[in-house]
Amino acid sequence: MPITESDIEKIAQLAHLEITDEERRAFTPQIAEIVAYVEQLNELDTSSIEASTGGLTPEGERTHATREDVVQPSLGQELALEQAPDAASGHFRVPKVLS
Amino acid sequence: MTSNNIEALRTRLAGGETTARATAEAALDAAERLNETLNAFLQIDREGALKRAVEIDAAASDKSDTEPPELSGIPIAIKDNICVRGLQTSCGSRILGGYHPPYTATVVERLQRAGAVIIGKTNCDEFAMGSSNENSAYGPVRNPWDTARVPGGSSGGSAAAVAAGIVPAALGSETGGSVRQPAALCGIVGLKPTYGRFSRYGLVAFASSLDNIGVFGQTVKDVAAVTRVIAGRDPRDSTSADVSVPDYVAELAHGVKGARIGVPRSLFGEGLDEGVRESVEAAIETYRELGAEIVDVELPHAKYCIAVYYIIATAEASSNLARFDGVRYGFRAEEANTLREMYRRTRDEGFGPEVKRRIMLGTYVLSSGYYEAYYRRAQQVRSLIRRDFHQAFERCDVIATPTTPTPPFLIGEKVDDPLAMYLNDIYTCTANLAGIPGIAIPSGLSADGLPIGLQLMGPHWSEAALLRLAHAYEQARPLNARPRVHAFA
Numbered sequence: 001m002p003i004t005e006s007d008i009e010k011i012a013q014l015a016h017l018e019i020t021d022e023e024r025r026a027f028t029p030q031i032a033e034i035v036a037y038v039e040q041l042n043e044l045d046t047s048s049i050e051a052s053t054g055g056l057t058p059e060g061e062r063t064h065a066t067r068e069d070v071v072q073p074s075l076g077q078e079l080a081l082e083q084a085p086d087a088a089s090g091h092f093r094v095p096k097v098l099s
Numbered sequence: 100m101t102s103n104n105i106e107a108l109r110t111r112l113a114g115g116e117t118t119a120r121a122t123a124e125a126a127l128d129a130a131e132r133l134n135e136t137l138n139a140f141l142q143i144d145r146e147g148a149l150k151r152a153v154e155i156d157a158a159a160s161d162k163s164d165t166e167p168p169e170l171s172g173i174p175i176a177i178k179d180n181i182c183v184r185g186l187q188t189s190c191g192s193r194i195l196g197g198y199h200p201p202y203t204a205t206v207v208e209r210l211q212r213a214g215a216v217i218i219g220k221t222n223c224d225e226f227a228m229g230s231s232n233e234n235s236a237y238g239p240v241r242n243p244w245d246t247a248r249v250p251g252g253s254s255g256g257s258a259a260a261v262a263a264g265i266v267p268a269a270l271g272s273e274t275g276g277s278v279r280q281p282a283a284l285c286g287i288v289g290l291k292p293t294y295g296r297f298s299r300y301g302l303v304a305f306a307s308s309l310d311n312i313g314v315f316g317q318t319v320k321d322v323a324a325v326t327r328v329i330a331g332r333d334p335r336d337s338t339s340a341d342v343s344v345p346d347y348v349a350e351l352a353h354g355v356k357g358a359r360i361g362v363p364r365s366l367f368g369e370g371l372d373e374g375v376r377e378s379v380e381a382a383i384e385t386y387r388e389l390g391a392e393i394v395d396v397e398l399p400h401a402k403y404c405i406a407v408y409y410i411i412a413t414a415e416a417s418s419n420l421a422r423f424d425g426v427r428y429g430f431r432a433e434e435a436n437t438l439r440e441m442y443r444r445t446r447d448e449g450f451g452p453e454v455k456r457r458i459m460l461g462t463y464v465l466s467s468g469y470y471e472a473y474y475r476r477a478q479q480v481r482s483l484i485r486r487d488f489h490q491a492f493e494r495c496d497v498i499a500t501p502t503t504p505t506p507p508f509l510i511g512e513k514v515d516d517p518l519a520m521y522l523n524d525i526y527t528c529t530a531n532l533a534g535i536p537g538i539a540i541p542s543g544l545s546a547d548g549l550p551i552g553l554q555l556m557g558p559h560w561s562e563a564a565l566l567r568l569a570h571a572y573e574q575a576r577p578l579n580a581r582p583r584v585h586a587f588a
Binding site: 003007008011012014015016017018019020023026027030031033034035037038039040041042044046049050051052053054055056057058059060062063064065067075079080082083084085086092094095096097 | 198199200201202293294295307308309332334337338339340341342400403405406407409410417421424425426427428429430431435436437438439440441442443444446447450452455456458459460462463464466473475476477478479480481482483485517518521531534559560
């Protein structure tokens with residue numbers, strides 16, 4: 001099913017992207033072409049193939065990746081807020097959440 | 100000065116012919132002077148680098164009877180998606196313009212502990228998404244061999260900085276070939292290690308099941324030296340594996356004899372530039388002359404790699420890049436009345452077209468009703484690609500292919516055709532999907548004098564074999580040419 005401009009608008013909303021009319025017109029055929037290209041995977045019978053779940057090697061999967069549940073030093077409030085576009089009184093300040 | 104590779108610099112530093120300060124100054128001067136032409140650096144840290152170099156010189160004179168750390172006084176450049184405390188990390192994006200991370204990546208900490216001097220942050224495609232470095236919000240990087248051409252991407256700035264002799268080595272990152280591809284197009288060495296070999300703590304995430312940090316060097320030996328320093332388990336990255344790190348430099352001496360090199364002939368056909376094919380065939384012939392056994396192998400599902408890659412990579416990117424919302428760091432759009440409006444405007448103004456395209460594609464393939472058809476199927480074909488390699492490596496030690504289908508292309512040539520751009524990764528992205536290591540080394544020059552890269556890929560944890568075989572080729576067929584734009588020109 002070919003991708004339409006209204007599909008692109010819907011996807012942009014899901015992705016919290018506000019795209020312009022011009023972007024929508026440009027992206028629609030480009031994304032449609034890429035989707036048509038990736039659909040070549042449909043020619044393979046994958047019914048009996050287990051899906052990969054990540055990038056780990058067998059050695060990586062065996063690597064013990066947990067640690068003792070003890071408190072360790074962390075970033076701290078000051079450093080965590082240092083790069084915020086708008087911080088106040090130890091918090092990130094954002095526009096109204098409920099409209 | 101004729102060479103500033105790590106080995107040569109170490110000899111001159113140890114012999115008192117130069118100092119860490121003078122070495123850093125030369126690199127900083129070259130970086131500043133050539134940046135007008137190449138645009139390889141987004142930040143050059145003169146003050147910090149000189150301060151560090153002076154400390155290294157002082158430490159060396161205090162402890163003149165002990166061997167200095169192995170990268171003592173070596174200038175290194177870092178791709179601008181790897182965090183270094185005190186420097187910016189923009190990821191080539193407007194949304195992180197001026198962002199200064201509160202911590203340093205593990206790989207950079209290890210470099211610094213070994214005495215390296217970080218001279219700056221290098222330009223890249225926005226969030227490492229691209230194969231030409233044209234997707235940077237801060238302008239394209241130019242190829243030092245021909246400034247009308249791309250250096251490759253996404254780690255184009257790091258590749259150009261090393262090729263132009265500004266630094267002997269640099270770090271990049273790759274998700275589908277973003278170290279090996281620019282290494283090939285710039286005529287230098289680029290290593291993508293096994294998934295889990297290097298810590299990714301402090302690398303800004305693009306596609307977590309595919310992302311790796313990689314190493315650029317002027318020589319294979321230098322890449323081995325940097326790899327030896329940064330490899331190994333890091334408790335701060337749960338995907339880094341607990342696997343012992345060999346002495347990659349010492350292993351180089353072992354030569355080629357008896358090595359079995361697999362050649363997947365079916366990948367040498369359609370779409371491959373004739374000059375690239377000839378150069379890579381000649382390189383394989385060189386290996387035969389050096390004593391390697393050449394065997395035919397099949398990778399029947401490799402042709403699906405771009406399709407699989409662009410489903411998995413965009414899906415993971417759409418999730419990873421959700422964190423850029425204008426709340427905690429980076430750019431925030433002004434005059435939004437509600438939170439939702441602020442998110443949408445921030446991301447619209449902050450992200451460039453390729454990043455938006457990929458976030459949307461990833462959102463689409465993960466969306467309700469399409470997940471099974473796209474994402475799950477891609478993960479199944481990924482299993483088939485892994486199985487292909489597993490079977491091929493029963494017959495050979497490494498697999499040789501071109502690194503890229505063509506020599507460096509012109510800036511602007513493919514910018515309006517995303518799919519044509521994606522096909523640049525056709526030889527490289529299989530290694531990311533399979534989690535195996537790969538190395539790009541210059542195989543020679545095209546008829547027009549542009550670099551061509553040979554790629555070797557090996558089983559998990561075979562970096563030592565890849566480096567050893569690459570070193571043997573480099574010794575037998577050194578690239579006795581230098582780009583037009585160069586620090587010593």
